[in-house]
Amino acid sequence: MNEDTYDVIIVGGGAAGLNAALVLTRARRRVLVVDAGAPRNRFAAHMHGFLTRDGFSPLELLALGRAEVRGYGGEILAGRAVSATGEAGAFEVTVELAEPDATRTTGGTATFTARRLVIASGLRDELPTIPGLAEQWGTGAIACPYCDGWEARDLRLGVIATGPMSIHQATLVRQWSADVTFVGPLTDDLDPAVREGLEARGVRIIATEISSVLSSADGTLTGVALADGTTLDLDRLFVGPRLQANDELLRQLGAETAEGPMGAWTASDFTGLTSVPGVWVAGNSGNAGALVVVAAGMGAMAGAALNADLVAAETRAAVEAARAGSTRTPV
Ligand SMILES: Cc1cc2nc3c(=O)[nH]c(=O)nc-3n(C[C@H](O)[C@H](O)[C@H](O)COP(=O)(O)OP(=O)(O)OC[C@H]3O[C@@H](n4cnc5c(N)ncnc54)[C@H](O)[C@@H]3O)c2cc1C
Structure with missing residues (x-):
């Protein structure tokens, strides 16, 4: 084995990748974390539902995590892993470096070897294309009531009707406010039983397309403009983005997928071990x-x-x- 070989390369330096790195560096393993630096929740100023860190800055959490990993000798490299090949004991990961480093670089990329891999590269939230929506993502427009529902309690809530998951979302957010409107064309052909359930709990249903998301001059979400020319005043807008795993490396390595509630996702056992020996998945790229x-x-x-x-x-x-x-001392 090449002495430059890492015990583990971890692709992704979000909560999943850094916690894997913390455990592995404390186990005296030689660890390289490669991180493109775009955690999914970077749009939110506060993070909720994490015991003892409720309301903490998501980016500060990761900065503290990086310092802990480095404190145990872990290396963290800014860059994007663009390919992963090989097998247990001898994986190769090629990285486009964020800051080309003369000692490691060939044309801005570098290749590293490792005995094992953890892929913790997260997922992408693909928002519906409604003007004004992207600007509100993570502040006025949110997805997860367990993350931001408490802060939205008793406010005027909208839920965009985008697909079957949004019906679940409309049903759920009623738990946080009695003022909920389910809005969008999907509501036209709602299953009668679903419609009855929503209406029985006081959820308003408006089957008109949203033409734009409205904000005040200071950037606060104020509501949505509808295709019929009317306006719906709101304080928060729940959106169900299309979730797309950052799983390109897992596919290159041949990891199998399984159908789940969010479509085909990388299959793994309860530890995150994929169908490829030596390759683990963690965080949103696995769930x-x-x-x-x-x-x-x-x-x-x-x-x-x-x-x-x-x-x-x-x-x-x-x-x-x-x-x-x-007589050689084994490693
Ligand atoms: C707006 C918003 C608000 C949220 N609020 C909350 C909340 O309050 N509480 C809560 O518990 N959850 C919240 N979430 C969910 C939270 O973002 C996820 O649970 C969390 O980010 C998952 O961590 P992860 O490590 O799996 O992925 P991420 O945090 O997304 O980290 C993945 C990392 O991998 C990097 N990466 C991707 N591909 C590569 C590659 N090829 N090479 C190198 N690096 C790569 C990315 O740049 C990123 O840095 C929120 C999500 C959103 C969108």
Whole structure:
């Protein structure tokens, strides 16, 4: 094995990747985290639902996490991993470096080798194309009531009718406010039982297309303009974005997918081990529904399982060496 080989390369330095790195560096593993620096919740000023860190800045959480990982000797590299090949014991990851480094670079890219991989690259939220919506994402326009519902309690809430998941969202957010409007053309052909349930709980249904999302001069969301020329005043707008896993490397490596509530997603066991030996997945790239604390937990679990896998490989090698009468101290 090349002595430059890392024990583990972790692709993605969000909560999942950094927690995997923390566990693995504390297990005295040589760890490289490659991070493109665009965590999914970067649009939000505050993070909720994480015990002892409720209301904390998501970016500050990651800055603290990077410092902890570096404190145990982990390396964190700014860049995007663009390819991953190989097999357990000898993976190769090619990275487009954010800041080309003369010692490692060939034309702005560098290739690193590792015995194991953790892919913790998150997912992309693809918003419906409604003018004014993207500007509100993470402030006035939100997706997850467990993240931001408390702050929206008793306010005037809208839910954009985008697909079946938005029916679930409209039903759910009624828990946080009695003033909920489910708005968009999908509401036209609502299942009668669903419509009855929403109406029985006082959810207003407006089957008119949203033409734009409205904001005040200071950037506060004020409502939506509808295609019929009317305006609906709102304080928060719930959106169900299309979720797209950042799973290109997992596909390159041949990891299998399984159908779930969010469509085809990378399949793994309870530790995050994929169908490819030596490759773990953690966080939103392994579970679209994982909140920050869950993503961090998945990273910790993957880190511990991966370390155990390395220990098992090292034990096998030590036994073989001992049987062969080698006097070399096994790694
Ligand atoms: C607006 C908004 C608000 C939210 N609020 C909350 C909240 O209050 N509480 C909560 O629990 N959850 C919240 N979430 C969900 C939260 O964002 C996720 O749970 C969390 O980000 C998942 O962590 P992760 O590590 O899996 O992925 P991420 O945090 O997305 O991190 C993945 C990292 O991998 C990097 N990456 C991707 N591809 C590559 C590559 N090829 N090479 C190198 N790096 C790569 C990305 O740039 C990113 O830095 C919110 C989400 C959104 C969109």
